[in-house]
Amino acid sequence: ILGEVGQGFDVAQSSSILYGRPNLAAVSLGLHEAALTLTTQYVSSRPRHGKTVADLAVIRNRLGQMNARLLMAQILAYHAADMLDHGLPCDAELCAAKGLGHELAAETGRDAMELHGANALTEGRPLERVWRDMQTTYAPAGTGEVQRIRLAQALLHEHGHPDHHTPHTQWSARHAHHPRADPATTP
Ligand SMILES: Cc1cc2nc3c(=O)[nH]c(=O)nc-3n(C[C@H](O)[C@H](O)[C@H](O)COP(=O)(O)OP(=O)(O)OC[C@H]3O[C@@H](n4cnc5c(N)ncnc54)[C@H](O)[C@@H]3O)c2cc1C
Secondary structure, eight states, X not given: OOSSTTOHHHHHHHIIIIIIHHHHHHHHHHHHHHHHXXXXXXXXXXXXXXXXXXXXXXXXHHHHHHHHHXXXXXXXXXXXHHHHXXXXXXXHHHHHHHHHHHHHHHHHHHHHHHHTGGGGGOTTOHHHXXXXXXXXXXXXXXXXXXXXXXXXXHHHHHTTOGGGOSOOOOHHHHTTTSOOOOTTTOO
């Protein structure tokens, strides 16, 4: 038996909200970083008329945009995880970190594929796997639709929408007391 008898829904919710969302935000972030690193290395080594593809202004513009996007995803994920660590209500932050974390990574993934040209499709190149893995972070711990519905509900509740006027305690706050792995004792 996980948790208390009769509290199964709470156990399921806490596993998805407290662990699933930050977990998937972190997975998206790792893939996002990998896509950017691989692309920077690729365009820096791909020859173009005595220089490299990275020397083209249009490519730098895109790399700069990808870098800004990665920073945005990092801030989202670390901010949500920090709030969770401090036992603060952060359901909306976790939803945004999970949902938008995937979207931002997928956008960079598409840029990375395009900047690799035909080589993006070469079997065995690491980017091929990174791109494929990125598609797996949409559904788990709530699809994008579900994250956006929860974010909209939080907003409507905050502004007194009649369908969302009942007092609501955030799951992250309700489960703030749940034991977590202590980094000092976890191998
Ligand atoms: C890599 C991976 C790991 C997973 N790990 C786990 C796990 O550890 N534990 C676990 O329990 N599950 C896990 N899942 C399952 C995951 O929770 C489901 O895939 C997810 O909940 C979506 O359900 P579904 O795939 O049946 O999609 P469907 O329910 O068939 O949805 C299809 C589409 O319709 C949309 N949709 C469906 N219902 C609604 C609605 N009511 N409102 C708005 N849009 C809606 C969905 O957002 C989606 O875009 C995992 C999935 C993946 C891909």
